[in-house]
Amino acid sequence: MTVLADDPTAAAILAAASCYPVPPVGRSPAIDAVRASRTSQCLAVGRDGVMLIVRRPWLELDIPVTPPFPAYLPYGSVGERRAELRCGLMPRELLGRILDHFRAALPNEAAAFVLWNENERSFSIHYPQIDDAxxxxxxxRSPILAPDQHLICDIHSHAHGAAFFSATDDADDAHSTKIALVLGRLGQPEGPAIASRLCAGGMFLPLPRSPFSGDDDAA
Ligand SMILES: [Zn+2]
Incomplete structure (x- = not known):
């Protein structure tokens, strides 16, 4: 086998973030293994660009991270982008309870996490210790998780303010794999307003649809 790095630390880093060319037929045992895995990630290099493939117990994400190459490569296609929640949609009722909690905290901002128990395949709300509001x-702070628990969604309020991701929010979310929501305009007749994104691979991606069940609008 070709050695990609002489230094053991460098080799370990490359092994944890592998890069695989897509064969002309479009299927590769190495890429299939990442796609089927519980937790891993890789880059797939195809004739039409580079796809970041991320797997978590609760998430399947295939996202192009480059435009198609102008150079000819004898590779197959990386395939279609996709983002699927392996855990399923979060119960809408949880959003209602979190909104009640956030309204009770007005005029201050507040925060909540949605956790998913992989063994029981159940969702729960965790209200973090608030250092300052x-x-x-x-x-x-993010909760300390049990081995079968996963942090799916990080939600904070902007109280009476607009729902958007601030520069502080961007810095906080940069290294996470999670759904992030900001709820704003709380306690106002036209509220609430919701901003949402999927944080993965250092990117902030729009959600193709609401992550809550029973809600067809993009939230
Ligand atoms: Zn914020």
Missing amino acids: TPSRVTY
Whole structure:
């Protein structure tokens, strides 16, 4: 087998973030193994660009990270982009309970996590310890998870303010794989407003649809 790095640390890093060319037939045992895995990721290099493939117990994400190459490569296609929740959609009732919690915290911001238990395939809400909360700021920590628990969704309120991801939110979310939601305009007749994104691979991706069940609108 070809050695990609002499240094053991460099070799370990490359092994944890592998890069595979797509054969002309479009199927590869190595790429199939990543796609079928519980937790891993790789880059697939095809004639039509590079696809980041991320697998978590709760997530299947195939996302192009480059445009198609102008150079000819004798490779197959990386295939279609996709983002699927292996855990299924979050129960809409959880969003209602979190909104009630956030409204009760007004005029301050507040926070909540949605956790998923992989063994029981059940969702739950975790309200974090709040270090500091004002009408324009909330600081809180991610929960310590049991081995069968996964942090699916990180939700914070912008209280009466608009729903958007601030520069602080971008910095907080940069290294996570999770759904992030901001709920704003709470306690107002036209509210609430929701901003959403999938954080993965250092990118912030739009959600193709609401992550909550029983809601056909993009949230
Ligand atoms: Zn924010």
